[in-house]
Amino acid sequence: MKIATKISEVRAQVREWKMQGLTVGLVPTMGYLHEGHASLVRKSVSMCDRTVASVFVNPTQFGPNEDLDTYPRDFDHDCALLEKEGCDMVFHPDPSEMYPEGFCTYVENLSDMPKTLCGKTRPIHFRGVCTVVSKLFHIVTPDKAFFGQKDAQQLAIVRRMVADLSFGIEIVGCPIVREEDGLAKSSRNTYLSPEERKAALVLSKAVFLGQKMIREGQKDADAIVAAQRELIMKEPLARIDYVSAVDGSTLEPVKEVKKDVLFAMAVYIGKTRLIDNFSVEA
Ligand code: PAF
Numbered sequence: 001m002k003i004a005t006k007i008s009e010v011r012a013q014v015r016e017w018k019m020q021g022l023t024v025g026l027v028p029t030m031g032y033l034h035e036g037h038a039s040l041v042r043k044s045v046s047m048c049d050r051t052v053a054s055v056f057v058n059p060t061q062f063g064p065n066e067d068l069d070t071y072p073r074d075f076d077h078d079c080a081l082l083e084k085e086g087c088d089m090v091f092h093p094d095p096s097e098m099y100p101e102g103f104c105t106y107v108e109n110l111s112d113m114p115k116t117l118c119g120k121t122r123p124i125h126f127r128g129v130c131t132v133v134s135k136l137f138h139i140v141t142p143d144k145a146f147f148g149q150k151d152a153q154q155l156a157i158v159r160r161m162v163a164d165l166s167f168g169i170e171i172v173g174c175p176i177v178r179e180e181d182g183l184a185k186s187s188r189n190t191y192l193s194p195e196e197r198k199a200a201l202v203l204s205k206a207v208f209l210g211q212k213m214i215r216e217g218q219k220d221a222d223a224i225v226a227a228q229r230e231l232i233m234k235e236p237l238a239r240i241d242y243v244s245a246v247d248g249s250t251l252e253p254v255k256e257v258k259k260d261v262l263f264a265m266a267v268y269i270g271k272t273r274l275i276d277n278f279s280v281e282a
Contacts, residue, residue: 001082002089007139010052010091014140022049026142026169028133031055032072032187033081036177040146041085043174052140053082054091056098060106061128072190091140098135107134107165109157113251117153117264118275121241126157133158137167144170148177150184152262152277156251176276178204184276191272199237200269203276206231206243210263211278219257221245232267241266241273248279 004010014024025048027040033055044051055078062068075092082090107130108114114126137145147155155173162171177185182204183197192200206228213224222245229243245254248262257280264277 001079001087003079004089004091005093005097007093007097010089010139013089014052017050018141023143024048024140025051026136026140026145027051027053027087028136028145028147029053029055029078030057030071030187031078032074032190033078034177034185034187036148036150036185038081038085039177040148040174041082041087043172044144044146045086047172048142048144050088051086052089052091052142053087054093054136054140056091056093056132058098058128058132059095060099060131061125063122063124066122067188067191072187091136098132106131107161109160109164111160113153113157113160116246116251117242117244118266119153121266121273126154129154130157130161134161134165134167137162137169142169144172146172146174149173149279150176150186150275150277152248152264152279153251156249156262159249176278182208184274186274188272188274192269196237196270196272199235200272200274202232202235202238202269203265203267203274206265207263207276207278214257214280221255221257221261221263224257224263228263228265232265237269239268241268243267 025044027044029037057071059068106127108127159171162169183200209231210224210228225243225245232238232240243265246262247254248260254261259280259282261280266275
């Protein structure tokens with residue numbers, strides 16, 4: 001696996017692949033990779049001739065009081081995982097490579113999409129995500145790009161951006177990967193103490209409760225959200241940021257359970273903010 005730190009190295013390699021008629025998949029990540037990321041790489045390897053992963057903790061998507069400095073990093077471990085999954089190149093730039101001095105151009109969705117859900121407490125987050133993902137798309141020029149459904153709001157906003165700005169890249173959403181006991185895999189799970197790790201199960205329990213209510217015929221989205229909130233509030237270490245039912249594409253609030261409705265939540269467990277969700281399938 002090639003390790004590239006410069007934009008020019010990525011461009012040269014991708015140009016060579018394209019001259020050979022090969023297709024390219026991109027898996028954008030912030031590193032500290034786990035089984036969820038591995039599943040994205042596997043999907044890309046299965047669908048594309050060559051796979052590029054980026055490992056870059058993107059400063060522009062962190063607010064001033066967020067965990068940019070403490071965000072976990074382990075590039076050697078990341079490389080081992082990527083290589084094992086068949087990734088062909090990892091792009092691991094310095095912040096100065098991505099944000100040269102004088103940088104002042106951002107990509108921003110001006111609808112309510114980035115203001116709802118996580119955007120309520122993370123007002124600049126999705127501007128940073130759209131900006132860095134646009135840059136990665138321009139640098140790698142992939143045919144397809146792979147994103148986890150765990151970040152459902154990010155996925156919806158990236159899809160909107162790709163349509164609005166005619167990127168011509170297919171966005172492939174991949175299912176949430178969970179620990180055996182249900183907790184959605186996340187690099188931030190490492191912040192949890194053993195006691196908090198147990199308490200964090202309340203998120204997946206709320207997801208499973210919502211899915212069960214739908215299987216049993218519940219059509220009222222508010223009733224499901226209320227039951228999920230009630231369950232989460234029983235956990236003393238948990239503090240709800242939001243629990244919401246929205247349209248999976250527009251992120252507008254919905255009342256009725258139907259296909260593609262997204263039930264999403266963010267919950268603080270101690271100081272760690274975790275997210276989880278599910279989408280209604282049929
Ligand atoms: O999902 C992530 O890890 C990040 O938001 C992304 C897409 C790599 C952009 O920095």
